[in-house]
Every structure is written in C-alpha cells, then in structure tokens.
Amino acid sequence: MHTVGELLRQWRHRRRLSQLDLAIAADVSPRHVSLVETGKSNPSADMVVRLADQLDVPLRDRNRLLLAAGFAPRYPERPLDDGALTAARNAVERVLRAHEPYPALAFDRRWNIVTTNRALEPFLADVDPELLRPPVNLLRLGLDPRGLAALVVNLADVRAVFRSRVRRQLAAAPDLELTALYEELLAPGPEDGPPPESDVMIPMVVRFGGRELRLFSTITTFGTPMDITLDEVAIESYYPADAETAAYFETPPDEAGKAPSVS
Template sequence: MSTQTAGELLRHWRLERRLSQLELAGRAETSARHLSFIETGRATPSRTMLAHLSEHLEIPLRERNRLLLAAGYAPAYAEPSLDTPAMDAVRGAMRQILVGHQPYPALAIDQSWTMIDANSGVALLLAGIDPALLNPPVNALRLSLHPDGMAGRIVNLAQWRGHVFARLSRQIEVTGSPALVELRDELLAYPGGEIDPVLPEPDQAVVPLRLLSDGHELSFLSVTTVFGTPMNVTVAELAIESFFPADEDTMKRLTAA
C-alpha cells in the first residue's frame, strides 16, 4: 500500500472489507458524514476512534500501528522478540502443543510462513528435501511446493496446491501483506499443475495431504491453531500447523515407528 494518511489507510481497509461509509458508520455508531471527513482529512480522528474503527474493520495489529503512526499517535501494539522473558509463557505453550502432538508432525510459523519451531514428527515431512531449502529462514510453503522440496512426494499435488493458494489468497486479503504477495508469486512459478478450484470428492470433509514415505502413502489432515485475544503483533502473527492421520493405516504406521 502506498497510502500515507490515516484517512487514506482507513479508506483502504474499508474497501478491502467491502463496506460502504454508511455501513461502517452504522457498525461503529458514528455518522457517515464524520467518517467521510476522517477519510478525506477534513477531521482529525482521536486515538480512541481509530481503535474503534480498527476493531470493526478487523485490521491486523501490525497495520493498526501503522494507522496510529499515520495519525500522529504512538503505536499501541508491541512486537517483542520470541526470545524475550515477556514471551516465556507463549513459547512454553507452543512447545507444549508441539511435543504433545508427537509422533504426528506439527510446526509453529509466523505470518510469512517462516518456521519458528517444530516437533520431531516433522522429520517425516522433510525427508529427501534439498538441504539448501532448510537454511534459515525456512519457509513452510516453499518447502511443500518447491520441486526440490516435498512436491515430488505429494500424491495429490494439484489439489494440495489449490488448497495452499486459496488459503494464501485469503490471508493476503485479510492482512494486506506485501511479503505474502511476493511469496505467492514465487510459489505460482513452481511446476505442479493448474490452480483449479478445489472440488470435494464424495464424502470428503477436508483436503488431505497425501505423501509418499518409504514406498507407502500417508494421508494427513491439517489443523491450524492460533492464540486467542493476542495483544501484541508477534503473538497475533503466530500459528501452529498440526497434521493428524487421515486414515487408520497412517495412524498405525506413525504410532508404530
């Protein structure tokens, strides 16, 4: 986004959320006239008003800080490093979830899909991957779709690519992240089939990850876990991707290992 003023940023997010000035004003219990004045710079919004509008527009915390700065206010949401004492409880909770999920794979990622932590079960996903892709920072989506990564072992690659790009597009729409747009463009250039809409098979509940491992096909369901009520940027952008067996054979092979 090249916009700079608070009013321009608010208008950007209002249009991203496909709301008219009247609709947003109704939700925020203000007048459409006042909202119009804020967007055009004829009125200066208070810090409280910006926070109020941000809530109704579901603006990510990182972008709320940018909005506050554009209006001349100090950022409200810290972005501490994960290794600071203030984040001990968050790190501990992440590690507990990851370890508790073994022997099934699970990894922690940030908003850009950079791998933050992982359990021992992830080694199964990483088998045979080009070591160059494992040099930090390691990107989980690049690992899965790169031709030298997991792509050659994914049985339903075209379907999995469709799932990944649908999810990534939704994430870009929500966050407006230029880094995610750049990542999507890179991944689209990888071979692997057309990006068609993911249509369900009979009785299919979710898109599985079907992966070859030592001559056997394993099938996984992925579940995303996020922290509730985050109050800083770092926590808001963390997620845990957990993979569960999608069939009995996969469960038996992993628990017997």
C-alpha cells in the first residue's frame, strides 16, 4: 500500500510539475512538499486536499489520498437517482431534453451510459440486445459491429477520435477497467492509419434512413462537483454538421419519409 507522500509524488509526476511548481501553486514551501512526499511530515487533511486540488486529482482519488494519510474520505459517491442529487439529475435531464431533436446522452468515467434523450432511440433499433443490457457502454456500443459501428461510414476516424480521448483520460487519471476497455476496443492495429486531419473538427458520418448524417459533438461537465458521481458524469451532445443533417432531425416524424435522401 502506498503512503500519501508516494501517491502525491505520482500525481505530481503525472502532471509534470516540479516540487517548486506545486509548492508555488499551493502556497506552501518546497521543503514542506518534499517532507510530505518522503514521509518525513504528516500532512493535515486540509493540506492533502489543497495539494490534490492543485494537482487536479479527481474526487475518487482524493478520497484515496485522504485514506492513505489516515483521514476519512470527504467525497461521497451516490447514485444519480439519490435524493441528494435530485437537482443535478434534473439538470442533466433538462439538458438532454432541451437538445432534442438532436441526440444527446450522459455517461460516466468508464463510458457507461447513464441516460439518453429520445432522439437517440431510433439509432438503437437494430442494435444487438446484448449490447443494450445495463450497463450499456458507449465505447462498445459505438465500435462493435453488432452496435452502431455498422452505421458509421468513417469508422476508422471515429475510432481514432475515441482512442485519443481515452488516452487523454487515462493520462489524466489511470483506471484499470478503462485500460482494459481501451485494450479490448481501441488498441492500435495494423489496419489503423494515421490520425484524421481536419481544419475544424472530425465529424461522425452515419448512414441511416437512406441518408448520410454528419454530426459533431460537445462535452458538458459539472463545474464544481463535491460528489464523485457528479465529478465523473459527462453529457455528450451531438449537432448537425451540415444543413442536410439538420433538416433530417428537424423534419417531423410523419414527414420524414417524404424528405429527399441526401446523396
């Protein structure tokens, strides 16, 4: 089991900071940082949190630091349907509903889908039921041929984007389960070419309903969470990348069949 000093040093190295950099950011002396890392000084709980804050340590890992220092965890982890998170859950649902008629979903740090809006439902109609058993994993759903991969025209580009995102996520906060998922679905193979290039962004091109829909996405997170669940929830909202795609989503369902297919 690692000491709190060893864990803090690992996080400092991960963030590529010197002891002086961390000391200045946390408004403490470099000597104190050195003494904490070597175990010659026992930090208070507030000091652990202060250093973790400057190192941008996720709340889950801050609890581990506190435990290693001999203190109780400070950050609870409640399910999103817990009464204490009602306001946050309502905010997530409001964002998802407001984004309709375009698809949007919320997922956790391991890419397990928490909830979606109605605009995503038509795309799931032909997905293998096995992939839709909770917890539904967005990476597996998007990259498995039994899932949405069969609809994605530029699957190699989408895989490269997912790969880059998960690599950055693991570099920021290592996770054994996410690493296993990366190795299962995203490890580069001989068929993978160089990362896609774009002057603006990489769209996801989906062939659906006789059309090719071009979508890009944005990510929304909670700004100042004090709960682990909220710290790890992200909302991904998809937007049309061209007028034809916008017209497809904005056409009422009873008129969709009358709309001309995108060539």
